[in-house]
Amino acid sequence: MQTNPGRLTLPALLIGFALGGFLDGILLHQILQWHHLLSGVTAASDLRLQMFWDGIFHAAHYLLGFAGLWMLLSRRAHATDPGARRALVSASLIGFGAWHLLDAVLNHWILGLHRIREGSPNLLAWDLVFFGLGLVSVALGIWVSRRRSGGGGRTVAAGLAACVLAGAPASALPPRQVDPAVQQIVTGGLLPGFCAAWTRIAPPR
Known part of the structure; x- marks a missing residue:
């Protein structure tokens, strides 16, 4: 079989994107309770409706995360290819950052579904921090992709799979x-x- 570490790029992108959503949902929705998916368009007191749409949000990331995991498992033979580590790390960082950029631009600024820290006197500052995190992650992913590395990626692949398997149940915990x-x-x-x-x-x- 020919080596082709690029076959791992799409599953790593999907997993990175899903992990970005899990971090948002688990940390900002459930632990810190800074916002819900629809904090900007529904009454804060309507917790039942807020949690329903947070559940839809998490379910979508379940599907993305497990789709990426299934693809990663189906292409696991390429995890030992030269350059596989670079492909996995780069793509997962880009996917993780892409989630933050998409969420900030689409959900925060275009649709106005919520802001990062509802009730803050400076909503834009928190949104820009979130957006900046996405930029940094994407930039790191691009930087990694341009580095020369001949190593395989079994350890990275296993780590990504573990993150999905750990993050998905955590996102289902009730508030x-x-x-x-x-x-x-x-x-x-x-x-x-x-x-x-x-x-x-x-x-x-």
């Missing part, structure tokens, strides 16, 4: 119901869900 009184006292309204859960299960001192 914690935060006690408004505790939330206001501890963080002024930004208590992460996992901290709120700890206040309920930790023994009193």
Whole structure:
């Protein structure tokens, strides 16, 4: 069989893109609770509707992540090709950054579905940080693609697969119901869900 590490590019792009969505959904939607998918177009008090569309968001990234994983597994013979490591790292970084760029431009600025940190006095600054993260990731991916590397990519492929398998279940965890009184006292309204859960299960001192 001829070596062709480029066969790993598309699955790595899909996995990187899905991981960008998982990071957004798990960290910003569920843990920090800075926004939901439709924070900009639905009432913040309508948590049921917000979580429904967050679920649709996560389901879409499930499909992308597992499509990439299936393609990666079907092309695993190329993981030992010279240059496979470079192809996997480069494509996954570009896919990860592409998610941030698409989300910022389409969802934040064109459609106005949400902003990164709802309620902030400087919404644009947070959006630009998010957009900048995407630019840095894409630039790193392009830089890696231009480096000379003859190594295989079994370890990188296994790491990408592990990220999908770990990220997908984490994205399905339900949001914690935060006690408004505790939330206001501890963080002024930004208590992460996992901290709120700890206040309920930790023994009193």
